[in-house]
Amino acid sequence: MSNEKAIEAIQLTKKFGDFTAVNQVSFEIPKGEIFGLLGPNGAGKTTTIRMLCGILEPTAGEAHVMGYDVAKHSEEIKQRIGYMSQKFSLYDDLTVYENLDFYANLYGVPREKLKPRLAELIEMAGLRGHEKQLSSGLSGAWRQRLALACAIVHEPPMLFLDEPTAGVDPVSRREFWEMIYQLAGQGVSVLATTHYMDEAEFCNVIGMMYRSRLIALSDPDSLREGAIGVLFEVDCQEPSHAELVLKDLPFVLDVAAHGVLLHVQVASEKQKAELEQTLQSSGIIVERIERVLPSLEDIFVSLVDQENRQQIRADKD
Amino acid sequence: MEEVIKTQQLTKYYSKTKEAEPALVGVDLIVKPGELYGLVGPDGAGKTTLLRILATVMEPTSGSAHLAELNVSKQPEKIRARLGYMPQAFSLYPDLSVMENLRFFADINGVPRKRQKTRIDELLDFARLTDFTKRRSENLSGGMRKKLALACALIHEPEILLLDEPTTGVDPVSRRELWQLLTKVIHQGVTVLVSTPYMDEAERCKTVSILYRGRILITGSPNELEKQMPFRIVEVKARPRRILREVADQTEGVLSWRAVGDRLRLSVSDSSQVLPNLEESLKREGANISILREARIVMEDVFIHLVEKQEAQG
Secondary structure (H helix, E strand, O other): OOOOEEEEEEEEEEEEOOEEEEEEEEEEEEOOOEEEEEOOOOOOHHHHHHHHOOOOOOOEEEEEEOOEEOOOOHHHHHHHEEEEOOOOOOOOOOEHHHHHHHHHHHOOOOHHHHHHHHHHHHHHOOOOOOOOOEHHHOOHHHHHHHHHHHHOOOOOOEEEEEOOOOOOOHHHHHHHHHHHHHHHHOOOEEEEEEOOHHHHOOOOEEEEEEOOEEEEEEOHHHHHHOOOOEEEEEEEOOHHHHHHHHHOOOOEEEEEEEOOEEEEEEOOHHHHHHHHHHHHHOOOOEEEEEEEOOOHHHHHHHHHHHHHHHHHHHHHO | OOOOEEEEEEEEOOOOOOOOOOOEEEEEEEEOOOOEEEEEOOOOOOHHHHHHHHOOOOOOOEEEEEEOOEEOOOOHHHHHHOEEEEOOOOOOOOOOEHHHHHHHHHHHOOOOHHHHHHHHHHHHHHOOOHHHOOOEHHHOOHHHHHHHHHHHHOOOOOOEEEEEOOOOOOOHHHHHHHHHHHHHHHHOOOEEEEEEOOHHHHOOOOEEEEEEOOEEEEEEOHHHHHHHOOOEEEEEEEEOHHHHHHHHHHOOOEEEEEEEOOEEEEEEOOHHHHHHHHHHHHHHOOOEEEEEEEEOOOHHHHHHHHHHHHHHHO
């Protein structure tokens, strides 16, 4: 087993009675990477995390976290990971400093290291001057940064984040991810779960989970560039009319209304002129046609469609 | 009628002392007939407060708001008959079935009994809930609840629809389905005002207002807003990441940058000048470049720029 892997999962499976919550999931995460595990609620993300943290025992398959077998060495794993959940587990009646101090004691940070470590964390989280404030009085973004600081008080080499920035504004979110990138730069490995596709954009490697299985594993750019065909965004008058016109064209793979815009999937870039011409000859005024990269949401939805079609075919056989 | 929704200097304080920060300050908003209008901003920006005032469930502290030329403070009943409102919190009766919820909302909104059956069938079909009419709403998935809430808001065929974060907490497949339903509603000619914390959803609207700390920072079509920005965006992906960051910090003409996964998005004053400089520096430092190009400005860039400008001014 190589020391360069933060996580290695091989055919990891968890069954609850007849229900398979996680089905033969395999992946490897090199140290220092930020791995995003995406999928709708109920896809198996939380069960996967719980197995990796050594809380749940796998039914079959195996996993190693920081070189330790999750089935045999769960105590060693727990000492080496930090965990931040969506519902930040801060004590509302404690101050910023008291919360950090509490977690430091819980994780057994040695007394002599305590003071400098807490000072470092307060600095990192931008909470200097607010040490004596009750955590209940902090804004969402500050609470989130405090929760992160608490999760890493014992300097874990592996960090688990569960939907860390839900509901936080883009500026604060960027600051939060900047802290995560710094940790990754210091060699900390990160696994984040989310069902928000825009959050997934912050990760280096992405695994998409659907119905207990891992249906894609790649970096975001390869996922986007490996998508079928070319996507054009069309801004035109009468989009509902345009949708009908485009739907029946042989070279158009898919048309989807995207609010007031249309997303048109075709086989090649060259068909842009043809698109424009067809719309104009149908009397539709075109404001703009522009090639766009599919979002991770576009890709997720198309993978889920493929998966469902395969399932239907399998059920028929 | 030039404007379906119009507010003038709309202001709301929750605290009487006026010492606390107001929830809304001097909001001027005009929504035109048949428009899909997006209200974008983070938690606490004032989106819900604004929608509650327009839905006539809360009074403004000062300023005025009109829907279909009716005043929210003086003619709330008349407005409610023409308005559908979907609050962010789950607004259905958990112990009633899908069908019972629809009938209940039809009754309280005065939909004539004769019309009810056809309208409910229409909406069940529209929301693809026909197979679930007997299921209690508490047993629906998150995405299905949202679709049912939308159907209930549309039961009396309103001409104006107010939606408060309809896609928050919804998984990607359901989120897409909800947007498809919204598109259908728009195509039927309904005027829709929708709030969202997601910048990518703002791109789909005809007009967008960015709300921050109770104020509207900017209004326009996404395309207009993106064109107004005094910078260009350059996207770079190169390894090692440490060198990429150092080069981004040191290259002249780079105003700021943010990391998005493995890529950096650089705000630059002049991309034709920055692009070759970046390439040269990265190569000199031995970095392996996989992406280096000008990229389209997106709403998230607009938002970050405006908020940083705002914070710099204090």
